[in-house]
Amino acid sequence: MLAPARITGEVVIPESIVLDIEKKAKNIAEFGKEIEFSLDKKISQLVEIVLAGAVALGSSDIHLEPEKEKAKLRLRIDGVLQDVIFLDKKYYSALSSRIKLLSKLKLNVSDRPQDGRFSILFKSTSIEIRTSSLPAENGESFVLRILDPKSLIDADSLGLRKDLALVFSQQIKRPNGMILVTGPTGSGKTTTLYAVLKKLNSPDIKIITIEDPIEYHLDGISQTQVDPKKGYDFSSGLRSVMRQDPDVVLVGEIRDLETAKTAIQAALTGHLVLSTLHTNDAAGSIARLQSLGENPANIAPAINMAIGQRLVRKLCKKCAELKSPAEEDLKKIKAALRNLPKDVKPPEIKKLYYPKGCRYCGNTGYKGRIGIFEFFVMDSDMEKFILASPSISGLREKAVQKGMVLMKQDGFLKVLEGETTVEEVERAAGQ
Numbered sequence: 001m002l003a004p005a006r007i008t009g010e011v012v013i014p015e016s017i018v019l020d021i022e023k024k025a026k027n028i029a030e031f032g033k034e035i036e037f038s039l040d041k042k043i044s045q046l047v048e049i050v051l052a053g054a055v056a057l058g059s060s061d062i063h064l065e066p067e068k069e070k071a072k073l074r075l076r077i078d079g080v081l082q083d084v085i086f087l088d089k090k091y092y093s094a095l096s097s098r099i100k101l102l103s104k105l106k107l108n109v110s111d112r113p114q115d116g117r118f119s120i121l122f123k124s125t126s127i128e129i130r131t132s133s134l135p136a137e138n139g140e141s142f143v144l145r146i147l148d149p150k151s152l153i154d155a156d157s158l159g160l161r162k163d164l165a166l167v168f169s170q171q172i173k174r175p176n177g178m179i180l181v182t183g184p185t186g187s188g189k190t191t192t193l194y195a196v197l198k199k200l201n202s203p204d205i206k207i208i209t210i211e212d213p214i215e216y217h218l219d220g221i222s223q224t225q226v227d228p229k230k231g232y233d234f235s236s237g238l239r240s241v242m243r244q245d246p247d248v249v250l251v252g253e254i255r256d257l258e259t260a261k262t263a264i265q266a267a268l269t270g271h272l273v274l275s276t277l278h279t280n281d282a283a284g285s286i287a288r289l290q291s292l293g294e295n296p297a298n299i300a301p302a303i304n305m306a307i308g309q310r311l312v313r314k315l316c317k318k319c320a321e322l323k324s325p326a327e328e329d330l331k332k333i334k335a336a337l338r339n340l341p342k343d344v345k346p347p348e349i350k351k352l353y354y355p356k357g358c359r360y361c362g363n364t365g366y367k368g369r370i371g372i373f374e375f376f377v378m379d380s381d382m383e384k385f386i387l388a389s390p391s392i393s394g395l396r397e398k399a400v401q402k403g404m405v406l407m408k409q410d411g412f413l414k415v416l417e418g419e420t421t422v423e424e425v426e427r428a429a430g431q
Helices: 014-024 028-037 044-057 089-102 162-171 191-202 232-243 257-267 284-292 296-303 326-334 380-386 392-401 407-418 422-429
Strands: 010-014 059-066 070-077 080-088 116-123 127-135 139-147 177-182 207-211 222-225 249-253 272-277 303-315 321-323 351-356 366-376
Touching: 014 044, 014 326, 028 044, 028 070, 028 080, 028 392, 044 059, 044 070, 044 089, 059 089, 059 232, 070 089, 070 303, 080 089, 116 407, 139 207, 162 191, 162 303, 162 366, 177 232, 177 257, 177 284, 191 207, 191 249, 191 257, 191 272, 191 303, 207 232, 232 249, 232 257, 232 351, 249 351, 272 284, 284 296, 284 303, 284 392, 296 303, 296 380, 303 407, 303 422, 326 407, 326 422, 366 392, 366 407, 366 422, 380 392, 407 422
Parallel strands: 010 116, 177 272, 177 303, 207 222, 207 249, 249 272
Antiparallel strands: 059 070, 059 139, 070 080, 116 127, 127 139, 303 366, 321 351
């Protein structure tokens, strides 16, 4: 049974279950068999096994999806959803009820979305679980987001090339201005921002965040969460934050003109502002701010740097095979790296690593993820260029002329270093 909840509201995963899972379920296939063997146990124990296995395998999300006759349990690992097991509807019904109870969702409501949360204690680590339910054709669909603090990384672990790491270090130490991290949902923007906060966090500066929601709790930093129902959104929250005399401000996302204006004014008046934008690349951040209604005359002097990024899966170090490169891969790499800046020298193409698959990586050939990046750095020449309201393609071309390495190029450089594959780079950054 589930251990009694502590005062913190945590559900303790028994050590016996953790040890058993870590021993028997090294990959998705083995985890599915472990669940199958556990179906006759109490539903509370089955939920513990599902949670323990998901955390042990490094999942970011658990998906429970009802279909016509059965329900599907899936895990998102390294950004890719993988099937774990198909369950009879009776197990789905019991699991969904237990999940709703833990998450403090209304058990008698199934015709509208609900959001809830609970936390688990896994090997002395407190992990928050965010639950979302959605009414679907065959029953409620559930997604459990796993916010494991161990997934937080330092700036040195982001996967930046040496030249980018130097620029990154210089830019985050500037006392004012704005650093934007761009990319679609799931591209690692929050990871990068938290890495910056960890790097900057010290007793002599005040850091305040306004997030939706707070994903990870950092000691020494004042973190606040928006609550639109009470009138506390990004724009109003940011105005309140600025009255708290911060040195560094993190705004979870710039979504509207009012937030953009307040953030830009903060950047222009002596604060370092960190935020995210949903754009396809770094150059698109300028156009996005303009589309919200902000004046280029304010945007150009406020922004220090815009980072475009994606996440690609890393080759499994235990089973990756070194082979002569496929002709098609060779053509793509050479074409992409033809116009690199002179100071970025790719290694010679002799052989490339390719995925094979083993028990350690669940026969996928990949284990873990790494970022691919492009840095759009502002200078006086670029500021003048922006005042003419150029197109996104025009900004991108100008940045490339000034030495910007595109995300796809960064990805192919990581292919040559044996970190990932051409297929992964194209999946994340496009063909």
